[in-house]
Amino acid sequence: MAVFQVQKKVDGDLVHFEFSGSLDEDAKLPVITEKIREVHIDLRQLKTINSCGIREWVKWIQPLSQTYEVHFHCCPKIVIDQVNMVSGFLPKNVYVESFYVPYYCEENDADRSILLERERDFRQPMGSNPGFVNFQETMTFDDVGGEYEIDVISAKYFKFLKVS
Amino acid sequence: MSNKNAVKILVAEDDEGLGSSLCEAVSRHGYTTLYATNAQEALTLVRTQAVQGAIIDCMLPKMNGVELSLKIEEQLGHKLPTVLISGIFKDRSFVRDALKQSNALTFLSKPFEVKEILDVLDQTFDRKEEVIQDAIYTIISNNKPTKREIIKSIEGLERVHGFELPLIYAFLVHAKAGGHLNIVNEKGEVSGISFGEGTVVHVDIKDERSFLGQLLVEQGYVSHSDLVDFTFEASQLPLGERLIQANLLSPHAVPIALAEQMAIRLGRIVLDTTYQMNFSPTKIEPKVPCISEMAFTSYLHDWINSKISTVWFRSFFRSWLDHRIDAGPQFEKVHSLWASPVLSQMEGVRDLVSSGTTIQSLIDMGQYSEDLIYKSVYLLLAKRFVVFSDNVSKVDYRNHLARVKKLTQDVEGKNHFEIFEILGINRNAREHEIHKAYREISKFLHPDKIVGAPKEVQELTGNIFAKVTAAYKVITNPEQRAKYIDELGAKEAKSQMKYEGILDQGKDFLKKGRIQEALQCFSDAEKVMESTSELKLLLLWIKMKGIKEGQMNSVLSDSIEKELSAIPPEDRHAAVYYFVKGLYKRLVGDYELARRNFELAISDDPSMIEAKRELNLITLKSSQEGTRTGITSIFNSIVKRFGS
Numbered sequence: 188m189a190v191f192q193v194q195k196k197v198d199g200d201l202v203h204f205e206f207s208g209s210l211d212e213d214a215k216l217p218v219i220t221e222k223i224r225e226v227h228i229d230l231r232q233l234k235t236i237n238s239c240g241i242r243e244w245v246k247w248i249q250p251l252s253q254t255y256e257v258h259f260h261c262c263p264k265i266v267i268d269q270v271n272m273v274s275g276f277l278p279k280n281v282y283v284e285s286f287y288v289p290y291y292c293e294e295n296d297a298d299r300s301i302l303l304e305r306e307r308d309f310r311q312p313m314g315s316n317p318g319f320v321n322f323q324e325t326m327t328f329d330d331v332g333g334e335y336e337i338d339v340i341s342a343k344y345f346k347f348l349k350v351s
Numbered sequence: 352m353s354n355k356n357a358v359k360i361l362v363a364e365d366d367e368g369l370g371s372s373l374c375e376a377v378s379r380h381g382y383t384t385l386y387a388t389n390a391q392e393a394l395t396l397v398r399t400q401a402v403q404g405a406i407i408d409c410m411l412p413k414m415n416g417v418e419l420s421l422k423i424e425e426q427l428g429h430k431l432p433t434v435l436i437s438g439i440f441k442d443r444s445f446v447r448d449a450l451k452q453s454n455a456l457t458f459l460s461k462p463f464e465v466k467e468i469l470d471v472l473d474q475t476f477d478r479k480e481e482v483i484q485d486a487i488y489t490i491i492s493n494n495k496p497t498k499r500e501i502i503k504s505i506e507g508l509e510r511v512h513g514f515e516l517p518l519i520y521a522f523l524v525h526a527k528a529g530g531h532l533n534i535v536n537e538k539g540e541v542s543g544i545s546f547g548e549g550t551v552v553h554v555d556i557k558d559e560r561s562f563l564g565q566l567l568v569e570q571g572y573v574s575h576s577d578l579v580d581f582t583f584e585a586s587q588l589p590l591g592e593r594l595i596q597a598n599l600l601s602p603h604a605v606p607i608a609l610a611e612q613m614a615i616r617l618g619r620i621v622l623d624t625t626y627q628m629n630f631s632p633t634k635i636e637p638k639v640p641c642i643s644e645m646a647f648t649s650y651l652h653d654w655i656n657s658k659i660s661t662v663w664f665r666s667f668f669r670s671w672l673d674h675r676i677d678a679g680p681q682f683e684k685v686h687s688l689w690a691s692p693v694l695s696q697m698e699g700v701r702d703l704v705s706s707g708t709t710i711q712s713l714i715d716m717g718q719y720s721e722d723l724i725y726k727s728v729y730l731l732l733a734k735r736f737v738v739f740s741d742n743v744s745k746v747d748y749r750n751h752l753a754r755v756k757k758l759t760q761d762v763e764g765k766n767h768f769e770i771f772e773i774l775g776i777n778r779n780a781r782e783h784e785i786h787k788a789y790r791e792i793s794k795f796l797h798p799d800k801i802v803g804a805p806k807e808v809q810e811l812t813g814n815i816f817a818k819v820t821a822a823y824k825v826i827t828n829p830e831q832r833a834k835y836i837d838e839l840g841a842k843e844a845k846s847q848m849k850y851e852g853i854l855d856q857g858k859d860f861l862k863k864g865r866i867q868e869a870l871q872c873f874s875d876a877e878k879v880m881e882s883t884s885e886l887k888l889l890l891l892w893i894k895m896k897g898i899k900e901g902q903m904n905s906v907l908s909d910s911i912e913k914e915l916s917a918i919p920p921e922d923r924h925a926a927v928y929y930f931v932k933g934l935y936k937r938l939v940g941d942y943e944l945a946r947r948n949f950e951l952a953i954s955d956d957p958s959m960i961e962a963k964r965e966l967n968l969i970t971l972k973s974s975q976e977g978t979r980t981g982i983t984s985i986f987n988s989i990v991k992r993f994g995s
């Protein structure tokens with residue numbers, strides 16, 4: 188399994204992280220010592236999360252979200268699965284900026300993922316504003332033939348957006 | 352429902368006025384509609400669009416609606432949820448035949464309220480999303496799912512009952528899956544099981560207790576006295592490593608004991624409760640320690656045999672009772688699985704597979720207990736030896752009547768919540784599970800399903816269905832449910848305290864040899880709440896106290912063995928279990944194993960006087976036999992010397 192790694196870049200009062208590898212019992216989540224306002228985390232390279240990693244994450248994100256505004260970018264399916272299942276994985280003051288929706292083509296036996304972006308394609312519910320999500324059940328791509336079907340159960344996958 | 356407009360409904364109606372009105376009403380309700388004025392257009396639309404449901408007029412040009420629905424099924428390879436409508440064909444026998452042939456959701460005679468169609472669509476497509484979550488049902492009725500289909504089905508699961516976990520584990524092992532199964536219980540505690548190419552490589556559950564030391568002693572790798580010194584030693588090193596360093600333990604023993612500990616922990620979450628879960632596939636290399644596929648089968652058997660209640664099995668198999676049990680992708684006539692304790696009691700069952708047998712027909716045979724049948728079928732499903740056929744055997748109204756009569760008896764005098772508990776629904780079940788259970792029950796209790804049945808069947812079914820429906824309406828009311836759960840929680844806490852009090856008193860009587868009083872206490876405890884493993888063992892203890900040396904016969908021995916194997920694996924590492932097993936081994940004449948078990952009992956509970964007493968008795972017996980043997984041999988040698 189790929190070791191958990193963190194790349195960090197500070198940009199004024201923002202800090203950008205890129206997490207990659209396996210979020211598990213050996214993952215060392217970063218400590219922030221700088222004076223910053225927002226934390227942006229790119230999660231696209233996160234490959235797997237186990238139960239130990241979930242607990243570590245919840246312990247780490249809770250105090251972080253109480254101090255800073257946190258933004259998740261390019262969340263892979265494994266992150267969205269935990270967001271939907273684990274209370275505290277996405278606490279208040281943490282926003283999903285973009286996330287992937289997987290598609291599969293039986294004909295090509297191939298997977299593809301589409302990135303949905305906040306405001307353009309979805310919105311988390313906030314106060315009296317309901318959430319929404321626009322997605323296609325099936326897609327075709329110019330560079331490859333075949334019809335790709337959404338490879339998740341939409342009611343389950345988009346649950347965190349609380350669309351009814 | 353989250354995204355109705357993704358659902359495409361075909362409307363096949365040659366009356367354009369009615370057809371366009373239907374399309375408009377269904378579209379306004381959120382669905383996407385596709386309109387066809389004849390069968391050919393309808394078939395073209397089905398071929399080119401991802402149609403998910405249909406409203407079909409029975410009287411279309413050149414092909415009637417029932418024929419069209421069958422042609423659609425042939426084209427798609429599966430049934431399409433369909434509502435049949437007709438202005439001409441209204442008599443009961445036509446309606447019955449049409450429903451039977453097409454397996455449509457319902458048949459509506461014109462004029463009908465559009466709301467009736469919309470309600471059916473809503474129920475179907477809300478249900479459809481939840482049925483997709485019944486991935487387990489998909490796998491157990493699919494003879495040749497690919498590895499991807501199995502993993503995707505499991506990935507699609509959002510909630511699972513604890514008693515379904517053995518199936519999930521088994522499917523992931525069978526599919527040689529790699530990944531992390533993450534599980535969250537009602538309290539929000541996260542557990543996880545990691546699979547690597549069909550082996551279990553890691554089990555992470557909240558469990559303060561380590562079994563390692565005990566397992567090493569139990570398996571004979573280290574003595575209790577050697578272990579004691581290390582157990583309480585303050586050290587960063589794990590216990591196994593310390594023992595190895597002190598040359599008290601061979602390195603090969605630790606992974607064996609750790610694998611057993613993994614299995615104990617895996618079994619500890621097979622409980623009568625509901626979990627949320629997700630599966631995160633990833634490549635994980637098999638490693639040591641691990642639970643191999645072969646070892647896994649024996650644990651699987653153990654969990655099924657000792658942990659899952661008959662009530663739950665009944666609810667799980669309720670909608671499958673009349674489905675044929677067919678050979679699955681792993682079926683083999685010659686395989687060690689048939690020799691397992693559960694299946695070996697079902698003599699001849701392997702020959703019944705694929706012969707038209709159903710669970711109901713096995714129950715009707717009267718040859719096997721209901722509990723044994725469920726356990727056997729569950730084990731065979733988990734190992735992919737069997738699958739359920741899509742085809743339902745012809746409804747036998749005598750069976751249906753018997754089932755309904757039994758259900759009527761069971762729910763008599765019960766409140767609404769108790770009725771659903773009888774139907775196998777845990778009181779902590781989420782609303783979605785209650786809905787699902789109600790739909791399952793409706794499949795065999797709804798009056799529409801027994802059109803044409805004898806009057807007695809219809810009446811009884813109608814009565815019980817009304818009771819279940821009334822119960823459903825009450826328990827899905829959030830306030831009433833919350834109130835009931837609070838009251839029940841308080842009642843249960845009181846019962847638990849009462850139970851423990853009575854049990855302690857019974858144990859006291861037992862230790863003092865006051866057997867009748869002990870039995871009375873244990874019988875009172877059973878009335879307060881469901882027997883724990885401890886109570887079952889105490890009752891077995893009393894049973895064996897009543898058996899004298901030489902009285903043990905094979906029937907009694909088998910029955911005691913069965914009772915011991917029904918103790919869940921995680922409860923087999925405590926003093927009382929070792930002691931009771933020791934008693935059993937003594938009675939069957941296996942003194943060596945008896946001694947071993949008494950020693951284990953003492954190592955777990957040094958104050959267990961009964962175990963010490965039994966150990967002394969065995970030691971005395973051995974030395975007496977040794978003395979007797981010695982005297983006999985001296986006598987024989989004297990006789991020999993003076994005789995020759």
